[in-house]
Amino acid sequence: MTTSSISQKQPSLWSLSFIFITLSNALLFMVFEMMLPTLPLFVTKLGGEANQVGLITGAFMFSAILIRPFTGLLTHKFNKKYLLLIGIGISAICTGAYYLSTDIYILLIIRLIHGTGFGIASTFFATIAAENIPSDRRGEGMGYFGVGETVAISLGPLLGITILQSSNFITLFIGGMVLLFVSLIMALFLKKEPSEIKKRENQNVRFKLLEKKVLFPSLLIFLVGIAASGIMSFISLYAIEQGFQYIGWFFFIIALASFMVRLVTGKVFDKFGHAYVLIPSAIFSTIGLFILYGASTNFSFFSAAIFYGMGFGAIFPAIQTWCLNLVAEYEHEDAMSSFFNFFDLGIGGGSLLLGIIATVVSYQFVYLVSVFMYVAFLLMYISYIKLRRK
Template sequence: MHTLTSDISSQKLWGKSFIFIMLANALLFMAFEMLLPTLPLFVSSLGGDASQIGLVTGIFMFSAILVRPFTSVLAARMNKKFLLIIGIAICALATGAYYLSSGIGIILVLRVIHGFGFGLATTYFATIATENMPKSRRGEGMGYFGVGETVAISIGPLIGTSLLLQYNYQSLFLGGMCILLLALLMSIFVSRKPQQDFDSESQIAHIASVKLIEKKVLFPSLLILLVGIAAGSIMSFVALFAAERGFNNIAWFFFIVAIASFVVRLFSGTMFDRLGPGSVLLPSAVFAIAGLLVLILAQNQVHFLVAGALYGFGFGAIFPAIQTWCVNLVEEHEHENAMASFFNFFDLGIGGGSLILGMVASAFSYTVVYTVSIAVLVIYILLYSVYSLKQRQYEDRSLGVHIE
């Protein structure tokens, strides 16, 4: 065990390219999160109604999901770093152009373009990041890689609303564009290993085709879909739930979620590398469930913040663990397909889950919303437990045949 630990620790993770790709990815998500609470206000200021605001939000995710299946085909023909820079540039230009919008139709066009850029950038950020970390330390590396996202998700809305309150929409959109241009500049300094030569016709055929779903990562993608549903309940409804209960520290809630996610990733990735997915995926789901349960039962501000900490410990470990698992299940030339499936299932979970849970909230209450979210995570635990049991039985049978 000591030898294994030494071997893993001796392989370099914190190179220049890894640091730049991690920071640039965080800036991408920060600019994205700045618009979440503010763009609906801009649409409303142009005369948009609730249905149009929902369309502006939904069409972005749809275009991001639509472009991701093509990322592997593009990577087979063009340099991934160049494609990443194109994706970030599209996001930057679209963000700055929102201020020039004179009507809802123009905003919808810009949201489609922005979604295409976001879909490209998120996929290539993840795949280039895996190239810049040792395979034996991917769990640890992806955990650190995602820390920036978590922090950005926490402070992005605060930065966006602060810019809008202190200045105006022009400052908001131009500020977001400048953040993305900084991300683009950092990406220029990222180096990646040369394109691998594909030594078989089957590999060439694989990368030449568009895959809506990478079958090798279907099961972990299903798990991240369920996680996305639960995450959607927090992103979409916890502010309304807090207001209903009289809790006025929603910003602190998200800050604590971010801090807890950061802390857990300091060791969860190493656990994944040394002990396998189950060592992270099951305990983290229990923490997330505990957080949602405390949230339902919360009677004061302290309970509310404790719920955020427990949920942060859970989600902070689950997301990079499943992401790393998806990468490990495929060959290097399939990384784009794996990440496309991963992000698309997660986005579908958040988008579809928020839609369904919104109807649940309208028909019942936010308490029922979080009860449903707990049930979804229980299903997640059951599915992974059954999968893990079948995997062990398969390995035992294979070992028995080998011994005979």
């Protein structure tokens, strides 16, 4: 083989490290989603009331959001891979420790620690994944990386409920801990290649509550988070209210549609840019949510899942990759911190806002408000594109 042919050979996307980090990340989100519908039941088992259920749920997001701005500083002192392992390890131990809670306050402390571990792990999973992807295939690679998260978000709640119905809480928590230890073992095999520009010691390292370079895409993912909270928090109650059946299949269809669309949109992102992904994706999500708002049959209910899955499945990794491309490699942690925090704020704030709307009006009206979130997304993004062109 000649020197020129070696230089022309493109690096492989599907390296062993990339496969391991994709699967490991999927398990982290799988366990997180398993706890969402089941932990409130454990709170009530401990004698907690409705407001305490909200406190336990919110504490996790609070500590995850609080720790992420410090991840950039941590990489100045510690290896990213070791920080990732610490984050997964904390999440695993806390998941198993839930069953040791004898009252709400002990559970609250464990939940706060778990949120810290999850905030660290989710940030470093994304940044290490990006650094194991050839730069000219980052959109494609992050799309595949996000498939695991999408499948976990869709199937995790179903798995958690199934375990609880067939067994008990200790099986649920120990099972979640085992899955996270499998995630930890996979992460041990990650190979972190050295990079000329990742060395933070030569940069002006400082605490960043927000990476200003990714402010606009972070605002967009905030709107996506508000709309997504309607699906995550209220779809089961809405389905019961409307008489829809097979709620689990709704999430499965979203996962399948997201997987299929990511086989295409990542390559489109790399070749043509984010506009060719974000505008069609936002339109698909809008259509899906509008169908959901007016759904009256199982067919329309599942049709909404197809359109929404295609939209959300493409839009999340596209904005994530856009954020990574806007900063230098040594700023990846700061970019991902802002990205995830804005998304989580959208989920948390959206659940609160849409919960009030559901109480005052109806669960159905929640999805009309979600449609307006995507209309605002499109108006903001198109205005941004026009200003950039000028």
